[in-house]
Amino acid sequence: MAFNRPVGRKRRREPYNVDIKLVEIYEDLASEKDEIRLRAAQGLVSQFTPDKSPAEEQIKKTLQRLFRGLCSSRKAARIGFSIALTEVLTQVFSVARESSEFGVADVLNIWESQSNATGSETGQEQRDHHFGRLFGAEAIIKSGILFQPSTPFAEWTKVLDLILDLAHKKTWLREECGWIIYRCVYDLSARQMDATFVEAAVERVCSYELARSPEGVAVWLAVKDMFPTAELPAKVWKHDDPLDPKERGNLAKIMKESSAEENDGENKGSKSSGVWNSKLHFAWDAVISRTSVKDASSKTKTKSKSSRLSFVDFWTEVVDNGLFASSSSDERKYWGFLLFHKILNEGSLQQANHIFTKNLVRCLTNQLAVEDRYLHRMAAKAAKAIQIRVSKEPIFAAVAVRGLMGSNGVVNFDQVTKTKTVEKLVADANSEALTEIVPLFETLLKNPGTTDEKAAASNRQFVAGIMLNIVRAKAATGNAESDEDYQSVLEQILFIFVRFAYFMDSTPEPALTQATQELLRNRINSALNSLLASRKYAATIPYAVVRQIRDGAKSKEYGKFIINIDDKLDESVKTAFKSLKKLSSKEKKEENPSIAAFKLLYSLTVLQVYSGDADAVSMLDELEFCYGKFMGEENNSEDTSDASDALVEILLSFASKQSQLFRRMSEQVFGAFADQVTENGLESLISILEAKESLAGQQEMFDDQGDGDEDDDEDEEDDVEMVDAEDLDSDVEVVSGGDASESESDEEEDDDEGEEENEENAAEIAEFEAKLAAALGTHRADQDPNASDSDSDADMNDDEMEEVDEKLANVFRARHQAASQVKDKKDARENMVNFKNRVLDLLEIFVKKCHSRLLAMDLLLPLLRLARRSTVKQIANKANSVLREYTKLCKGNAIPKISGDDNAPEAVWELLRAIHKEAGHSGPPAHTTACSQASLLVVKVLVAHDKAAIADVVDVYAATRKGQLMSSKCHIQPSFFTDWNNWCVSASKQLKN
Structure with a gap:
């Protein structure tokens, strides 16, 4: 049986009008976009202008809605509603409202009721109401309605x-x-x-x-x-x-x-927010x-009751002793870093000059040093802020460096913090800042902040490194358009190095060790090396340095000169300075690269004398001879060949040293005199390329006969150029041939060499063990399994013991000598490779300046041989590079011309045939290309001299082709003839004209 349920009827809603536009305005007031909020506020405020005569009910409802909106956490509601509320209040009370019962008291009641938190709300709702009250108060005050004459003071x-x-x-x-x-x-x-x-x-x-x-x-x-x-x-x-x-x-x-x-005490009433x-x-x-900011050095203080705490006292007491006190929490130190950052960004130079206080710098250093510390990121930001301030205001570098490394900081700040903060600061410092920084560094070299000798040496090394960084950074300005002139600063740095490197100064505490003085002398070389790259400082500062050493030795201002100079050497040095003085006078009158080159060469040769290099004495005498020939009063251009040869030898002496400074110097001087190099001088360079890269080759070049003399610059840290060991060990395959069979053959040879080396090492070990056993009168157990141990237990008398000791000493002495010989061989090879690199640098300069001279063609065959024979890939590549540069430059009118000498054409023909013979040797692919380039260059020279020579040239190529077909010893590559055919096609038109 179904029951009918009564159907309830829906209650009819009361009709009411909704202002859609007003709803949209309130919605837009909470928008996150500024332009939308401002447009909405403008639309709302326009309804409450005096000419609109808004009704009190409308005003009341709008204010209720706006105050309620301030209590919303939705989007940007508080910002938008606050703006609208301020402007609405301003418009509503902009004119007297005598007939109105709505006044300021009503506004405050609405504000209070709408922002009141009853306690039944959630925690978030209560917070929203508190913020609503806060924003409402701000809007009411900004509107100015409280300060109108009609508003009661209450x-x-x-x-x-x-x-x-x-x-x-x-x-x-x-x-x-x-x-x-x-x-x-x-x-x-x-x-x-x-x-x-x-x-x-x-x-x-x-x-x-x-x-x-x-x-x-x-x-x-x-x-x-x-x-x-x-x-x-x-x-x-x-x-x-x-x-x-x-x-x-x-x-x-x-x-x-x-x-x-x-x-406590009178501060008992202070209140903490607890947050x-x-x-x-x-x-x-x-x-x-x-x-x-008062002058901290001033001792006079105003006793007026109105005097206020200075910034210096405030920062020291409130920030340094307050926020950065050792007992302060990390949160308060965080505030301290914010203040530090604030002054760095916004403070004046006078204020920033006083913010590197003791506790702050200590905290900054400690926090920077360890990455997992709570304030490490803040400390890193602070260090970055210092750098940014210096990049914008370079003079601030003096303040920052003094603050980080001075009395309130640590001498080796960068080392402790594992950063490059100070290094970057000095790089951005201007000359004015550096004039303040450099004396600080001099003080730190004298008193490095510790009495421990080892720690003092470490701190001095760090300071010297920073000073060297200044030189490197500012030397580059000599080649750029810069308003700054760092000449005096750079000289000041080098003079400080001179003071502590060459004199027994009694003032440093603790005293400088010999190792530190050696380090500083190396720093001088490294600094000069950087300065030689500068056109602005290369010719002046090296001379200033040696003059400073000379003057210091004379005056004894910095103590005893550490180098002993006898009368003969002293006379040579005096003569050199006389020549330097003349060169300086000439330099002021005329711009001549030769003058600057001689001045530089003299200065660095004298510096070598002051560094105790015995060879530098003879070089001074040779240099004086060269100076007399090239620059003297009896200068005769036709009689400079001997002087040119002597100059080449001097430059080779410098180039042989493993030092960037002397490499750069030799290149600069050689560039000035390259056009005066003679056949003998060029032969001196070529002979080095043809020397073996071994101990025998070194003995041949330097005639040291294994006496063990070492380069004076061997221990330099920054200035030394060493050949990469990997180049010496891993690039031996450069001698491999052009085809696969030859490569396999060479690999087999390398394997055989490796096996032979292992066998040789095993033989040496066996020989050592045999000698050791013979000395002891024993044997290896594995060689005599039936041997008894009874003999080993026999007693020996004193004479027998002494005899055994002597034998053992001889065995180990021989072992040590063998190990020493291995090291000597390795060192000799590195020296020869380094020397050949330097000579190739000089030859590259020569071909750039003198490629049109017929003499330059003497380089072709030696370079080809070097590229094929060298077991060091770096050398082979460099030889090919020089030759490639040479052939590239010889174009058009720059092709060398055969002189009127009757023997000259035949010598060129012999060179062409020798190049073709060299091309037939087995070598890497690059060797064939180089031979082809060299051959075509010689062909161009011959044809330019006589077009009829082309017929004989064809015969030479034909003979080489015949050798390729008929002789198993000729390993010439097909590309050699391809290049020739291409040249013939391009040159045929010119030859027919």
Whole structure:
């Protein structure tokens, strides 16, 4: 049976009008886009202008909706509704509303009721209401309705009470509440309001026990500045000023927001918010902006009661001894770094000059040193901020370096922190900053901040390295368009090196070790090496350095000169300085590369003398001979061949040293005199290319006969150029042939060589063991399994023991000599490879400057042989590179021309045949290409001299082709003839004309 259920009827809704446009406005006020919010606010405010005469009910409803919107956490509602509320209030009360019963009191009631948290809400809803009250107060104050003549003064005090009551109850909102009152002080000043308003504000702040809080300090200072005649509560601050010097201790506790338990005595009333904020409190700006930078060196202080805490005293007491005290929490140190960062970004140079205080720098150093420390990222940001300030204001580098490495810092800051902070700072410093930095470094070299000898040496090494970095950074300005002239700074740095490197100065504590002095001498070479790359400083500073050494040795200003100079050497040095003086005079009158080259060569040769190089003495005499021929009064251009040859030998002496400085110097000087190199001089260079890359080759070149003499610059750290060991060990296959069979053959040879080496090592070990066994009168157990141990237990008398000792000594002495010979061979090979590299550099300069000289063709065959024979890939490639550059330059009118000498054409023909013979040797593919380039260059020279020579050239190529077909010893590659055929096609038209 079915039952019918009664059907309920829907209740009819009361009809009402919905203002769609108004709904959209309120929605847009919460938009995250600024332009949408502003457009919505403008649309709402336009309805409440005086000409629209809005009804009181409309005003009331709108204000209720706006105040309620401030309590919303949706999107950007508080920002949009706050703007609209401020403008609506301004429009509504912009004219007197005598007939209206709706006044400011009603606005405050709506604000209070809409933002009141009853306690039944959730935690988030309560927070939203608190923020709504805060934003509402700000909007009401900004609208200015509280300061109209018709508004009762009690309304102002009511707003203050509501704000401060919120700050008192909700400490996490105290800063925002204080900010509203702080900014209101400036607003009242701009409106030129009566001081009673700010007096009431300060009185309320004190009544809520917030005077001794960061907010209270900021408000008090603002009122003192904006309303000097205002009557403020007595006995709150000494002399009614939070910045009175006697309040520094209390101010430090207040600004770091110490808890009530930490405070004592007269600071008992200070209040802590109890909440840590990662952002810097606005009160810091209020305080810092009202401190002045006084001259710290001035001993006269004003005793006036109105005198305020200086920035220096404030920073030392409040920031350094407060936030950065050893007992401070990481959170307070975090604030300290924010302040440090703030002054770096915004502070004046006078302020920034005083922020590198002891506790701060110590904290910065410690936090930078370890990555997993809590404040490491803040410290890294601070270090970056220092660099940014210096990049924008280079003079600040002096302040920063002095702060990080001076009395409040650590000498080896970069080493301790594992950063390059100081290194980057000095690189960006200008000349004015460097004039302050360099004397600091001199002081640190003299007194490195420790009495421990090892630590002192380490600190001095670091300082010297930073000084060298300055030279390297500023030397480059000599080749750039720069308004800065670093000549005096660079000389000052090198003079400091000279002082501590060459003299027994008694003032350093502890005394400099010989190793440190050697290090500083190497730093001089490294600095000069960088300066030689500069056109601006290359010809002046090296001379200034040796002159400084000479003057110091004469005056003994820095103590005893460490180099012993006998009368003969002293006379040679004096003669050299006379020549240098003449060169300097000539340099002022004319610009001549030869003058600068001789001046540089003289200076560095004298420097070698001062460094104790015995060979430098003879070089001075040879140099004097060259100077007389090239630059002397009896200069005869037709009689300079001997001088040119001698000059080449001098440059080779420098080039043989494993030093970048002498390599660069030899290149510069050689470039100035390359066009005067003779056949003998070129032969001296070629002979080095043809020497073996071995101990025998070194003995042949240097005639040292294994005497063990080492290069004076062998121990240099920055200036030494060493050949990569990998090049010496792994690139031996460069001698392999062009086809697969030859490559396999060479690989087999390499394997055989490896096996032979292993066998040789095994034989040496076996021989050593045999000698050792013979000396001991024993044998290896595996060689005599039936041997008895009874003999080993036999007693020996003293004579027999002495005999065994002597035999053992001989065995180990022989073993040591064998190991030493292996090392000598390796070192000799490295030296020869280095020397050949330097000579190839010189030859590259020669072909660039003298490629049109017929003499340059003497290089073709030696370069080809070197590219084929060298077991070092680097050398082979470089030889090919020089030859490729040479043939590339010889084009058009730059092709060498055969002179009128009857023997010259035949010599060129012999060269062509020799090149073809060289091309027939087995070598890498690059060797064939080089031979082809060299051959075609010689062909161009012959044809340019006589077109008829082409017939004989064809015969030479035909003979080479015949050799390729008929002889198994001719390994010439097909590409050799391909290049020839291509040249014939391009040259045929010219040959027929």
